[in-house]
Each structure stands twice: as structure tokens, then as C-alpha cells.
Amino acid sequence: MSTGNIKAICMSEKKGTIKRPVAEALFITEHGIKGDAHAGSWHRQVSFLALEEIEDFRRRGGEVEFGDFGENIVAEGIAFDQLPVGTRLKAGDVFFEITQIGKKCHSHCEIFKRVGDCIMPRKGVFARVLHGGKLKAGDTLAITEEKLPLEAAVITASDKGSKGEREDKSGDKAEAMLKEAGYTKVHRIILPDEQEELAAQLREYADMGIGLILTTGGTGFSPRDVTPEATLEVCERLAPGIPEAMRALSLKITPRAMLSRAAAGIHKRSLIVNLPGSPKAVEECLGFILPSLAHGIEILRGETGECARK
Incomplete structure (x- = not known):
């Protein structure tokens, strides 16, 4: 060197x-x-x-x-x-x-x-x-010749959580799973269900170069659920296969999974993925997609090429 x-x-x-x-x-x-x-x-x-x-x-x-x-x-x-x-x-x-x-x-x-x-x-x-x-x-x-650091961030969208009125169990679960998967650092923040604040934080984490940015909460039908809108506002390219895979998995458990509006996409060198708001759903969905995300991040960062199954 x-x-x-x-x-x-x-x-x-x-x-x-x-x-x-x-x-x-x-x-x-x-x-x-x-x-x-x-x-x-x-x-x-x-x-x-x-x-x-x-x-x-x-x-x-x-x-x-x-x-x-x-x-x-x-x-x-x-x-x-x-x-x-x-x-x-x-x-x-x-x-x-x-x-x-x-x-x-x-x-x-x-x-x-x-x-x-x-x-x-x-x-x-x-x-x-x-x-x-x-x-x-x-x-x-x-x-x-080092690879970029494999960092992640978790944004919890919750009006009550941002006021300290609700424990962030979903964020805790996501952080624990990310660390177990080898992510060297996990940034955490709880924000109210405000589109502008959520979008600004997504951009800030992407400006830092964090490879994976997860959100939890705010993907339902409530008028205050605006996490997908903030994500779509920020993303330059969409990755629809990720939320489709999570919904397909969840539909095997409950038909209400069809009501999820979760989105995923790319901003700069970062992959942004919306997760559900409950700890159980976070564990199920993140556990399902997490093994494939690291490969996608490597492709996004130019550290490996596309690969097809033989």
C-alpha cells in the first residue's frame, strides 16, 4: 500500500x-x-x-x-x-x-x-x-484495495417513538440482525411520521455513503404513514423486487400483507429498504432478504459484477 x-x-x-x-x-x-x-x-x-x-x-x-x-x-x-x-x-x-x-x-x-x-x-x-x-x-x-465499509442505518418512523412514548423494539431487532450479519456499524434514529424529515435523513445517510439504509414503520394505510413517499422522493432508481419478495413471504402468514406499501430503491451508493413496523414482521422480512442485500450493495458500489445462476 x-x-x-x-x-x-x-x-x-x-x-x-x-x-x-x-x-x-x-x-x-x-x-x-x-x-x-x-x-x-x-x-x-x-x-x-x-x-x-x-x-x-x-x-x-x-x-x-x-x-x-x-x-x-x-x-x-x-x-x-x-x-x-x-x-x-x-x-x-x-x-x-x-x-x-x-x-x-x-x-x-x-x-x-x-x-x-x-x-x-x-x-x-x-x-x-x-x-x-x-x-x-x-x-x-x-x-x-479495501472494500468500502459495510455499514447500515435504521430509521424508525414513529410519532410516539420520537416522543419517547413507545419503545423502539423494531429498530432494536433490525440493529441486532444487522450486526449478526456482519455490518460493522449501525446508525440509529427515531423520527416522527413526517415526510420531509424522513427524506432529509435518508439523504444525509446516503451522503455519508452508508451501504444499507433501513426504515421501520409508516408503510400502512394510515394518513400519517408516509415512509414510502419519503423513500420514493429520495430514490433515483427503484428496486421493486425487494418489497415484492417481502410481501410474497408475508402473504404466506397473513393475507393482510397485501396492504403493505413498502418500497425500496437506490440513492447514490446506498440501498434503501422499507421494513414493517412490528418486531416480528421485521425479523421475518429482514431475515428473508438480508442474505441477498450484501451482494446487491457490492454491485451498487462496483465491488463485484452481476452474476447469473448457472
Whole structure:
């Protein structure tokens, strides 16, 4: 494993302006640095430049500061331009995947206009964020073949539970089953049955890069049951086979399973699945689907390919 050291993290709030170092930055999954003008849903979410390249430029007479080339991360010890596309880098909780080496300059940037040259088109590297987190100067950056952490989150949708008037037995059951299945960390929260709050929390967990986000409760016919609506609001792609499988299983137990409105889908690198609200139904449904979900998450994260039965 090759390692380096982050010397600076730089960002700018507006395009066309020089980036400047910040004390700490929040990296959002499939987006980039929060607040950076060049972050977004594309393949050049974060840019890297080696400290050695900047120092060589300075030795040739260029008076430049960190961020002048438009780079987000300056690191020492890694020759970024020598790494193939697809290489993964890790710093703290954050994982990156290199998507492009160098770039074409269609119009000269500010540094070119000032000193007559820019090394970013030749030596810069671009990447997408696979797993989010906070980073600062001094953090270690490493080339890695590690898989992304297998984390999960459980959101319990319950008006009474959010007020402390009901014990969250369904969330407890889901957490215990996830840990037994090998999920290294399980985030937990109880929210009222409010679509906006539920949708915002789903997005926040997905921004972190959590692989599996489960909800429990709020999938019935009550006017306050809005968990599927929050899920559908957030998801970019649906995974209808998962709730269909849970309903098929539950119909063997009770015909009322046909009344479940549970949904499932994908947002960024996260799989979101609605579970029922009772501990018994959570145990039955999650126990049925859980063995297959890890494979789906690996496909979603690009860590394995699709596989068909022989």
C-alpha cells in the first residue's frame, strides 16, 4: 500500500475563482466537497495534485499557493498522474476512485494568465467520492484495495417513538440482525411520521455513503404513514423486487400483507429498504432478504459484477 500525506484541502464557492485552503472539509458521497463550486453529480468531483509537482513548478520560478491550480487536495508522497483510472484512494473514512488523468483546457485559467503555464492539465487527477466523511490537512492518504465499509442505518418512523412514548423494539431487532450479519456499524434514529424529515435523513445517510439504509414503520394505510413517499422522493432508481419478495413471504402468514406499501430503491451508493413496523414482521422480512442485500450493495458500489445462476 502506497501512502502519502495531505498537505492542503482547497475549495472555492464560485466557479472561475481560485481555490483556497480550508481547515477541514466535508466530503459527500457522489458529490465532492460540500460547498465547493466544482462538486456535483459528475466524474470530476474532486481533484488531486502532488506537492512534488507544485514544488517543481516553484523551482522553475512560478509563484503559486495551494489551490492556485484549482486542485482540491494537495498531497505529498503519491505520484497521482502515474495511477491508472479506477485506482482507489482512502483517507480517514473517505474513499475516492480515480476517474480521469489530466484534462483539456478550453480556456486558459487564472494561473496560466498570471505565469504562462498550468500543470493541472498534465499532472492533475480527478476522482469521484465513493464514501463520505471529514478530512483535514495532515491526514494520511493511501492507495487501497479495501472494500468500502459495510455499514447500515435504521430509521424508525414513529410519532410516539420520537416522543419517547413507545419503545423502539423494531429498530432494536433490525440493529441486532444487522450486526449478526456482519455490518460493522449501525446508525440509529427515531423520527416522527413526517415526510420531509424522513427524506432529509435518508439523504444525509446516503451522503455519508452508508451501504444499507433501513426504515421501520409508516408503510400502512394510515394518513400519517408516509415512509414510502419519503423513500420514493429520495430514490433515483427503484428496486421493486425487494418489497415484492417481502410481501410474497408475508402473504404466506397473513393475507393482510397485501396492504403493505413498502418500497425500496437506490440513492447514490446506498440501498434503501422499507421494513414493517412490528418486531416480528421485521425479523421475518429482514431475515428473508438480508442474505441477498450484501451482494446487491457490492454491485451498487462496483465491488463485484452481476452474476447469473448457472
